[in-house]
Amino acid sequence: MAFGRSSSSGRAGHTGPSGGSDAPAPRRPGAAAIPTGGEVRRIHPVTLKILVAGGFGVGKTTMVGAVSEIRPLRTEEMLTEAGRPVDDVHGVERKTTTTVAMDFGRITLRGDLVLYLFGTPGQDRFWFLWDELAQGALGAVVLADTRRLADSFAAVDYFERRRIPFTVAVNHFDGADRYPAETVRDALDLDPGVPLVMCDARDRESVKEVLVTVVEHAMTLAAGPREHAPT
């Protein structure tokens, strides 16, 4: 059983988001009420997203469904092979297209604060789609199954490299051996600061706790200077 992740297994080409420290202060979209002709227009909600990553069949959709106020929705992106830009209609007909499905759910925390959860596509060849999903993400959950821990290596690597705050949540499957947190942590070669929690992806309370852990971790990172991952 491949139970371990080499620290040097990261792929080249995925560099973290560059700089940004001297960018203008974050603007809260729609934070101010806009008076229009006497009436005050409704404040637009602030939308945030958390990604749920992990191997195929690890319970990503289940996790999204456990807390979402809507039945997990599915959105599709049609991709031309290799993601090549298509700019003329004649080319379109000859290119093969692939459809990638992403599951997502929604949690309205308050009238003006909405959290979306996105399950990442499981297949590795859709990495470039992860880039899009990861843009502006508040954080991520890497859902892991101890029977197939290697399936979560790619996601752990990705979020480390993109410096996206993530939490590893070990989904307890009935009948799976339970390992102490430290063993799993070692096997995933997690940095000491990365939270690792046990969860039941079917259970709403359990999933809520996982999400709280993700956001708390994001807060910790936002408060202090971001530690740079060793290269």
Added chain:
Amino acid sequence: MKETGQDPHAWYDGEAGPVVRPYAMTRGRTETDGQHRMDLIALVVPEPAAEDSGLDRSLSPEHLDIVERCVEAPQSIAELASGLDLPVGVIRVLVGDLVEDELVHVSRPVPPAELPDVNILREVINGLRAL
């Protein structure tokens, strides 16, 4: 998919798949002009003009569907794609048209490579706990 030279009364069912290629709705366009790429969680918010009943006749049924849904409540790009069963790329182009026509505007979510501010994160935690 052949659309020419067939009996106009041909019978199709769901198994046949979409009868119109999705990007035909965008007249082959895969990108909108000028704007930054709309995030999946960017909200499409109607402008006052969108509430007028006499909307531009040049709008396609899909454009009208989007306007209608957003007038009801602002919708994210992902929700529109899912609700209208269209690829995200198609929704982006159609919403881009509506922005150009000043029928909707698109809220910009937290800029990439920046975390939302700590107060918002705290509100998220409180909100999750209170669920």
